[in-house]
Amino acid sequence: MSTSPAAPPITRFAPSPTGYLHIGGARTALFNWLYARRFGGTFRLRIEDTDRQRSTEDAIAKIFDGLRWLGLDWDGEVVFQFARAAGHAAAAKALLEKGLAYRCYCSPEELTAMRDQARAEGRPPRYDGRWRDRDPAEAPPGIAPVIRLKAPREGETVVADLVQGEVRFPNSELDDMILLRSDGTPTYMLSVVVDDHDMAISHVIRGDDHLTNTARQIQLYQGLGWASPTFAHIPLIHGPDGAKLSKRHGALGVEAYRDMGYLPEAMRNYLLRLGWGHGDDEIISTEQAVAWFGLDAVGRSPARFDFAKLDNLNGHYLRDAADERLVERVGTMLADRTGVPITGADAIRLAAAMPGLKARAKTLLQLTDSALFLVTRRPLALDDKARRLVAGGAAKHLAEFRIALAVLEPWSAAGIEAAARAFTEATALKLGDLAQPLRAALTGSTVSPPIFETAEILGRDEVLGRIDDVVDAAFAPENG
RNA sequence: GUCCCCAUCGUCUAGAGGCCUAGGACACCAGCCUUUCACGUUGGUAACACGGGUUCGAAUCCCGUUGGGGACGCCA
Numbered sequence: 001m002s003t004s005p006a007a008p009p010i011t012r013f014a015p016s017p018t019g020y021l022h023i024g025g026a027r028t029a030l031f032n033w034l035y036a037r038r039f040g041g042t043f044r045l046r047i048e049d050t051d052r053q054r055s056t057e058d059a060i061a062k063i064f065d066g067l068r069w070l071g072l073d074w075d076g077e078v079v080f081q082f083a084r085a086a087g088h089a090a091a092a093k094a095l096l097e098k099g100l101a102y103r104c105y106c107s108p109e110e111l112t113a114m115r116d117q118a119r120a121e122g123r124p125p126r127y128d129g130r131w132r133d134r135d136p137a138e139a140p141p142g143i144a145p146v147i148r149l150k151a152p153r154e155g156e157t158v159v160a161d162l163v164q165g166e167v168r169f170p171n172s173e174l175d176d177m178i179l180l181r182s183d184g185t186p187t188y189m190l191s192v193v194v195d196d197h198d199m200a201i202s203h204v205i206r207g208d209d210h211l212t213n214t215a216r217q218i219q220l221y222q223g224l225g226w227a228s229p230t231f232a233h234i235p236l237i238h239g240p241d242g243a244k245l246s247k248r249h250g251a252l253g254v255e256a257y258r259d260m261g262y263l264p265e266a267m268r269n270y271l272l273r274l275g276w277g278h279g280d281d282e283i284i285s286t287e288q289a290v291a292w293f294g295l296d297a298v299g300r301s302p303a304r305f306d307f308a309k310l311d312n313l314n315g316h317y318l319r320d321a322a323d324e325r326l327v328e329r330v331g332t333m334l335a336d337r338t339g340v341p342i343t344g345a346d347a348i349r350l351a352a353a354m355p356g357l358k359a360r361a362k363t364l365l366q367l368t369d370s371a372l373f374l375v376t377r378r379p380l381a382l383d384d385k386a387r388r389l390v391a392g393g394a395a396k397h398l399a400e401f402r403i404a405l406a407v408l409e410p411w412s413a414a415g416i417e418a419a420a421r422a423f424t425e426a427t428a429l430k431l432g433d434l435a436q437p438l439r440a441a442l443t444g445s446t447v448s449p450p451i452f453e454t455a456e457i458l459g460r461d462e463v464l465g466r467i468d469d470v471v472d473a474a475f476a477p478e479n480g
Numbered sequence: 481g482u483c484c485c486c487a488u489c490g491u492c493u494a495g496a497g498g499c500c501u502a503g504g505a506c507a508c509c510a511g512c513c514u515u516u517c518a519c520g521u522u523g524g525u526a527a528c529a530c531g532g533g534u535u536c537g538a539a540u541c542c543c544g545u546u547g548g549g550g551a552c553g554c555c556a
Contacts (some may be wrong), residue, residue, distance in 0.1 A: 016556045047508080049553055108554065115553090124482040125552065146554055164485070172540040173483050173552085187556045212484060212551040235486075235549090242548065270492095273505090276491055302549065309492065309506045319519075343487040360518040370517095420515080434488050435515035447517045 004294075005230075009041035009202045013067075014081075014192070015072070017059035018047040020253025021066035023305065024207060024237045027271040031234060032205045033072045034272070034293040044199060045074035049082045050191050051259065061474055066254040070264050071286070080198065081191050088186035091194045091224060092147050092179040100223040102180060104131040104143035110363030126175040129153075144182040149220060151176050159217040162232040162295045162468050169215040177216050189213065193220045205295070208233035209244070233294045235275055235302040245305060255452040261320065263362030266314040274303040283316060323354040325365065330354075332377055333368040345459075346375040352457045373443040374458070378470035386440035394437035395474035397427070401434060402467045411460050417452040441470040 005399060007059055011032040015025050036043035047063070067074065095101035106114075115125035119391055127271075139145065152171045159167045179190040186194075204214075221228040226359045237245045245251040257267060268286055276299065278284065278292050318326070324424060327350055331342040332464035334350070342350060361367035373380065382390070390398065404419045420438075423430050439451045442463060455463050 014556090018556075048556060054555075104554095106554095111554080119481070122481050126482090141481090167484065169483070178554055183554080185554085185556070192556085207550095208485065209550055210556095215484090215554095233485090238549075240491090244550070273490090273492060280494060282492090282505050299486095303492060306491050306506075312506055315518085362518095417515085430515090432515050440518060445516090449517085453513060 005039055005041070007202070009036055009039050010044065010200055011041065011203050011205055012044040012046050012196070012199065012201050013035045014046040015063050016051065017056060017063060018054040019050065019059055020062045020255065022245070022251035022253055023257070023271070025468060026066065026070060026254050027237060027274060027467065028069060028206055028234065029072050030070070030268060030271050031298070034289055035203060037290045038293045041202070042075045044076055044079065044201070045416065046079040046195060046199070048081055048188065048191065050085070050186060050188060052082070052393045058129050058266055062253065062255065066423070068473050069258055070254060070267060072164050079195065081195060084191070085186055087198065088191050089180060089184060092186065092190060094257070095149065095179065095223055096147060098223070102132060102150055103136055103139070104148045105143045105145045107143065108189060111169050119208060124173070129176050132176060143292050146178045146182050147180040148176040148178050149223060150215070150374070153220050155160060157218050159211065159214045159231060161211070161217060162230060163298045163300060164211065164233050167211065169212070171472050174216055174219065186395060189216055189220065193217050193224070196229055197221070197224070198224050203232060204229045205232045205234065207236050209236060232298070234298055235300060237274055238302045238304045240304055241305070242304065259303045261366065262314050263317045263364070264382065265312065266317040269317070270310045270313050274305070283292065283313070311362040318358050318361055320356065320368065323351065323358070326358055327351050327354055329364055330368050330371055333364065334371060337368065338375060342375060349374045353449060356453060360449065362434065362459065372446070373445065373448070378465050380444040380466060382444045382470070385446045386444055389446060390437045390438040390470045390474060397429065397434055398437055398441060398467050399471045401438070402471070405460070406464060411456065413450070413453040413456040416455050420452065442466050
């Protein structure tokens, strides 16, 4: 059934630290992590920081944070690619000595002109190999050369991909790529190949935007005389508009999802289902995913990112989450919101209300919103719908019901409910006629956890006070 | 433009020639439950892009068309 590797696989996630860890990268990391964990292998992290201009410390920190938040732990030390530049250059030199690479003295301007002209003439924009067989003696003075791979011009290069199948590229389509820049630093193409080889990476699982690169990289492996790793190119995640989700195009960093109140386990489940499936299963725990994951079930078509489904999954995991964990998160968020730390009676109320609250929220943000009334100081500001509910006769009923509440013993949800039912029976009201205004008075809203339970949690003094606030406002002279 | 990839409900997907009058999930609509909302539950709307083959038989295989996406940097 599931194709298992001959030996424990070694996978890697190799982001470039030029921004945050975006959602597509997160999924790539997840798949690599899952594959390694599934087959008892190793999952490594390599920071591809060879672009010194654009790599930043901040971006590196964000990648670490993002992976940690997602719970994707890596094995061994993080490899920083730039630190290995000398080794990359050595590989290029070796190729040069074998006659499989050459110096090219074209200036960047010359190359741009070459590409522009090709495009203008409807030809593919590629380097024409003008220095491939030219005598280095003809080199113009004062120009530092780049080193290019002398790639085969005949035949084809085939990528045997675990997801995409066998993909063939005519070698005529692949030009002589640059290995070493004129300043002697290695390019991405050279670095990945050398590093993946040196790190003994067995499976390269990455976005399929790298598929064409793979053909070139295979040429490099061949030139270096190394065996290629196994490749698996997973389809990209697209935005709602169907275009590639990238840093430049609407992709959010994982920390944005964290801040929007999504749980890491929900993210993992959602990302897993984008491009991978296991029959009709939808809710898949990470443990289950580790047991089931395989590259043969990865689809080949791109998927669009859909917040509605993420919300649904997050709601599920929220309901599943331990109350203490949610209390801690929501407590912090409430404190940020109100500027007052959640302690004492507020903390007790929040903890008591959590089971009822979490059943109704899709995100931690919503959960925080819905918990706000618990820690808000009187008098509460009622929203429009709530205000309408306590207008007129309802306030009178509340005032009357308050009398019963004031002497109710013991103070419990069941007791309050019994009192409410007795009250409505005696006054020929429907339970909702009392419960809804009560909800409005106690929570300032028309939506909340079960109101009798909520009343118990709030405590008698607070409940009576909140009722008084509403009743007083209703009967204040200026309000008629 | 050239090369490469993709194509099942709005979205994520199941489907590896007959089990498909195409299944599930999200979203949406209606009902039930109910003190509100949510959960849960019942039912509903909704898809094999198109055209040719191959075959007794095609969502599944082949070709083409169309549509979408990706790659074409001294970025990664």
